[in-house]
Amino acid sequence: MFHCGVTSTATPTRIEPQPPTQRARTGLLLTHLRPHWPAMLVGLVLGLFANAAGLAAPLVTKWVLDALGAGEPLARPVTVLLMLVVVGAVISLWQWILMGRIAEAVVLDARTGVIRRYLAARIDQLTRRPSGELVTRATSDPALLHQASGSLVGLTNGALALIGTLVLMGTLDLVLLGVTMVAVFVVAVLMGLLLPTIGRAQEAAQESVGQLGGILEGTLRAVRTVKASRAEQRQTEALTTHAREAARHGLRAARRSALVWTISWTGIQFAVIVILGVGAVRAERGLIEVSTLIAFLLYAFGLMGPIGDLTQNLTAMQAGIAAAGRLREIEALAAEPGSVPAEVGPAGRPQDGGAPAEPVLALRGVTARYAPGAPPAVRDIDLEIPRVGHTALVGPSGAGKTTLFSLLLRFLEPEHGDLLLDGRRYVEHTPAQIRGRLAYVEQETPVLPGTIGDNLRFTHPDAADDELWAALRAVDLHEKVAGLELGLDTPLAATTVSGGERQRIALARAVLRTPDVLLLDEATSQVDGLTEAVVSRCVRQRAQQGAVVTIAHRLSTVLDADQIVVLEGGGIRAVGDHATLLRTDELYRDLVASLRIGTATGTVTTAPEADEGNGSGTLLVPHDRLPQE
Numbered sequence: 001m002f003h004c005g006v007t008s009t010a011t012p013t014r015i016e017p018q019p020p021t022q023r024a025r026t027g028l029l030l031t032h033l034r035p036h037w038p039a040m041l042v043g044l045v046l047g048l049f050a051n052a053a054g055l056a057a058p059l060v061t062k063w064v065l066d067a068l069g070a071g072e073p074l075a076r077p078v079t080v081l082l083m084l085v086v087v088g089a090v091i092s093l094w095q096w097i098l099m100g101r102i103a104e105a106v107v108l109d110a111r112t113g114v115i116r117r118y119l120a121a122r123i124d125q126l127t128r129r130p131s132g133e134l135v136t137r138a139t140s141d142p143a144l145l146h147q148a149s150g151s152l153v154g155l156t157n158g159a160l161a162l163i164g165t166l167v168l169m170g171t172l173d174l175v176l177l178g179v180t181m182v183a184v185f186v187v188a189v190l191m192g193l194l195l196p197t198i199g200r201a202q203e204a205a206q207e208s209v210g211q212l213g214g215i216l217e218g219t220l221r222a223v224r225t226v227k228a229s230r231a232e233q234r235q236t237e238a239l240t241t242h243a244r245e246a247a248r249h250g251l252r253a254a255r256r257s258a259l260v261w262t263i264s265w266t267g268i269q270f271a272v273i274v275i276l277g278v279g280a281v282r283a284e285r286g287l288i289e290v291s292t293l294i295a296f297l298l299y300a301f302g303l304m305g306p307i308g309d310l311t312q313n314l315t316a317m318q319a320g321i322a323a324a325g326r327l328r329e330i331e332a333l334a335a336e337p338g339s340v341p342a343e344v345g346p347a348g349r350p351q352d353g354g355a356p357a358e359p360v361l362a363l364r365g366v367t368a369r370y371a372p373g374a375p376p377a378v379r380d381i382d383l384e385i386p387r388v389g390h391t392a393l394v395g396p397s398g399a400g401k402t403t404l405f406s407l408l409l410r411f412l413e414p415e416h417g418d419l420l421l422d423g424r425r426y427v428e429h430t431p432a433q434i435r436g437r438l439a440y441v442e443q444e445t446p447v448l449p450g451t452i453g454d455n456l457r458f459t460h461p462d463a464a465d466d467e468l469w470a471a472l473r474a475v476d477l478h479e480k481v482a483g484l485e486l487g488l489d490t491p492l493a494a495t496t497v498s499g500g501e502r503q504r505i506a507l508a509r510a511v512l513r514t515p516d517v518l519l520l521d522e523a524t525s526q527v528d529g530l531t532e533a534v535v536s537r538c539v540r541q542r543a544q545q546g547a548v549v550t551i552a553h554r555l556s557t558v559l560d561a562d563q564i565v566v567l568e569g570g571g572i573r574a575v576g577d578h579a580t581l582l583r584t585d586e587l588y589r590d591l592v593a594s595l596r597i598g599t600a601t602g603t604v605t606t607a608p609e610a611d612e613g614n615g616s617g618t619l620l621v622p623h624d625r626l627p628q629e
């Protein structure tokens with residue numbers, strides 16, 4: 001399919017927006033935490049001990065005060081108080097580290113899950129989404145689970161500490177407890193109202209970050225086009241719109257969080273003032289002791305802790321719930337089959353070479369479309385790829401050439417009909433088994449991160465250096481690589497490799513170990529004359545030993561082919577050799593004419609791009625391959 005290298009400023013489509021309920025979202029968060037229950041339980045118990053130490057402190061303080069008033073020795077209560085502080089600190093430290101470890105494990109699990117899901121997903125599931133957005137789902141979304149993972153333990157701890165504090169307050173004075181309860185109730189109601197809105201704002205902020213990622217990735221990929229079009233300002237605007245949108249939602253969440261915090265702190269401070277007033281009156285009337293009032297006030301101030309914990313953890317949980325919802329959408333990506341379905345039969349290794357007369361690949365009545373209800377991209381395709389020889393696919397743009405490759409590589413499943421490998425239906429093999437028999441060179445021929453050696457070994461990681469050098473020799477790159485200081489270990493940043501060299505590296509990777517079928521989507525962009533000659537030579541050599549299928553964009557490739565398949569509107573219009581098709585098929589004649597073929601002189605005037613390639617303005621074609629008319 002033709003892809004314009006244009007960077008869209010349009011908002012990328014969101015990944016299937018689903019509106020799960022708050023409870024369902026909380027359930028999704030819990031699924032991320034479930035594998036860590038045992039460690040979380042330990043964290044909870046540690047938290048309970050730390051809380052107990054904290055809760056005992058005011059009572060022990062009362063003990064110190066009472067002992068002081070009664071003139072009793074202070075050594076014991078003071079020692080107990082100091083021990084409480086030290087033990088509480090050690091337990092808190094332990095719990096903190098443990099919770100940190102759990103949080104990192106939760107984030108790691110989520111990231112690993114997303115990465116696995118991406119690489120197992122069907123191609124169509126990934127290509128219909130901006131890759132930058134997919135990247136944010138593996139990077140920033142799981143990071144939000146970090147705090148949320150501790151929030152459940154924090155919430156339980158906070159709730160238990162709150163209940164414990166209230167119970168202990170009740171043992172001191174029920175009237176003052178009543179005052180406290182009113183304050184706690186008001187705070188709880190306001191928090192209940194505000195918290196869901198924080199979650200929604202955070203989800204919207206993440207959504208905007210995802211969209212920002214999508215456009216940013218596209219912009220950086222096409223940065224040369226952006227600059228050449230002097231579109232920097234426009235793209236900056238488009239990008240900052242999403243950044244501002246994320247900031248706007250983030251700010252809304254921050255405002256709500258601040259409000260929740262302020263309400264809880266102010267509520268408790270009001271409660272403390274009222275407790276002080278009511279308590280002073282009750283102490284004056286002799287209804288409670290002054291030490292009881294002091295202990296009660298310590299508990300009231302201490303309420304800030306659990307209420308602060310609850311607020312913080314509930315807020316963090318909202319971010320985690322939002323992230324879990326977005327991660328769930330990734331889990332829903334349909335995966336490629338990893339095994340052969342039971343009803344089809346046991347998974348068998350494809351035969352390494354079927355009967356010589358049998359085509360290595362065949363399509364029987366294949367119709368395929370990209371989405372239900374969409375027009376078929378190819379229809380009723382009957383085609384055989386001989387075990388040896390070169391088959392070239394030609395046709396106007398949108399004819400279905402790339403779709404045929406996608407079907408052969410099992411990136412796309414047919415709606416009707418069958419594809420056969422060595423006479424056995426594709427469904428009897430896993431995609432990996434089929435791809436193990438094919439080698440594929442993409443039109444865009446991306447270079448992967450790593451060294452030249454890493455790139456060459458990408459399909460066969462066990463390949464020896466000798467094999468790599470042989471493959472480099474096949475594409476005339478051996479001298480160049482041998483001349484590099486680090487040789488095969490030279491890092492291969494995409495920017496330091498020319499388009500032609502990239503294609504030759506991709507070709508070397510494909511021919512490293514003789515594949516049964518070489519699928520070559522020829523570059524439409526300008527390639528240098530050397531690269532074109534190397535590609536032609538490789539195709540010719542490979543076609544003598546095995547099958548080569550090309551999506552041909554060059555005259556020399558078409559002329560080299562043993563079988564040419566002319567596609568039009570998703571169907572096969574004609575099949576034959578060059579001379580026959582030139583005689584019998586008008587569309588083929590037009591296609592060849594578009595390659596500016598000249599039939600009279602034994603030299604062929606080329607498309608402009610070839611001019612630079614050989615410097616002569618003509619592409620020499622062997623006389624015996626020229627059309628004889």
Ligand SMILES: Nc1ncnc2c1ncn2[C@@H]1O[C@H](COP(=O)(O)OP(=O)(O)OP(=O)(O)O)[C@@H](O)[C@H]1O
Pocket residue numbers: 001002370371376377378395396397398399400401402403404
């Ligand atoms: N990912 C896709 N989603 C939806 N429709 C698609 C997709 N890819 C291709 N199509 C449609 O399928 C049909 C065949 O496209 P295909 O890319 O196979 O043609 P092609 O011959 O390779 O064209 P080109 O030479 O321009 O690359 C076209 O109508 C195209 O719009």
